[in-house]
Amino acid sequence: MKTDQITIRRLFLGNANAYVVISGNEAAIIDGGLGSRPQRFVDALSAGEGEIRVRYIAVTHAHYDHVGSIRALKQKFPDAAIVAHQIEADNLREGASPVPRGTMWFSRPVSWLGCWLFHNCIRFAGIAVDLEIGDRLECRLGGSELEFFHTPGHTSGSLCVRVGREAVFVGDSVFHVLPGCFFPPFADQPDLIVASWQRIAATGVRMLYPGHGRPVLLKKFVAGNGRFNQPTW
Ligand SMILES: [Zn+2]
Numbered sequence: 478m479k480t481d482q483i484t485i486r487r488l489f490l491g492n493a494n495a496y497v498v499i500s501g502n503e504a505a506i507i508d509g510g511l512g513s514r515p516q517r518f519v520d521a522l523s524a525g526e527g528e529i530r531v532r533y534i535a536v537t538h539a540h541y542d543h544v545g546s547i548r549a550l551k552q553k554f555p556d557a558a559i560v561a562h563q564i565e566a567d568n569l570r571e572g573a574s575p576v577p578r579g580t581m582w583f584s585r586p587v588s589w590l591g592c593w594l595f596h597n598c599i600r601f602a603g604i605a606v607d608l609e610i611g612d613r614l615e616c617r618l619g620g621s622e623l624e625f626f627h628t629p630g631h632t633s634g635s636l637c638v639r640v641g642r643e644a645v646f647v648g649d650s651v652f653h654v655l656p657g658c659f660f661p662p663f664a665d666q667p668d669l670i671v672a673s674w675q676r677i678a679a680t681g682v683r684m685l686y687p688g689h690g691r692p693v694l695l696k697k698f699v700a701g702n703g704r705f706n707q708p709t710w
Pocket of ligand 1: 631
């Protein structure tokens with residue numbers, strides 16, 4: 478996807494999406510997918526014109542299927558800042574991915590099984606966070622505005638990344654595996670999801686890029702959630 482200023486590349490890694498965003502000669506990486514596949518990111522970056530500098534490697538939340546390539550990417554791009562919400566920093570450093578609660582009939586047993594198999598926590602190689610976010614932080618990426626903002630619910634330290642008026646990278650705050658079904662099947666604080674959705678909707682961007690499933694137009698997401706309620710099934 479390419480607009481006047483921003484190029485967005487979606488990488489499907491294991492079961493999750495990761496993204497490369499390029500603006501001018503600067504880039505941000507959002508999430509690291511499942512498994513360590515740094516070359517996929519290098520290929521996505523090299524498809525740009527000229528030398529691209531990676532400034533940020535953002536982690537939307539400390540779940541194992543979103544951090545797979547992060548350590549290797551930091552080694553490849555040591556000047557890039559690893560960005561995460563301050564609440565997730567300890568889990569990232571310790572390589573701890575707590576099994577989240579299931580919010581639906583099919584995900585509750587999966588969560589229960591995960592807790593039992595992994596003793597409540599799935600382990601990955603730890604990563605030090607360079608830039609810890611509180612409520613929000615605005616900065617620049619090339620010629621574009623970049624904003625990190627807190628959207629608790631899926632995890633207490635879930636983070637979204639907005640790029641200009643074009644995109645919000647929503648991690649697992651919005652799922653889009655099934656059409657029209659956006660509520661995350663796993664969430665530690667399901668009661669906070671709707672307020673975080675309202676924050677995402679208030680950005681007024683064109684498109685949302687989820688951690689699982691296909692990108693969705695913001696207006697479709699809002700229209701599909703007129704109730705903005707948790708589904709009851
Ligand atoms: Zn997750």
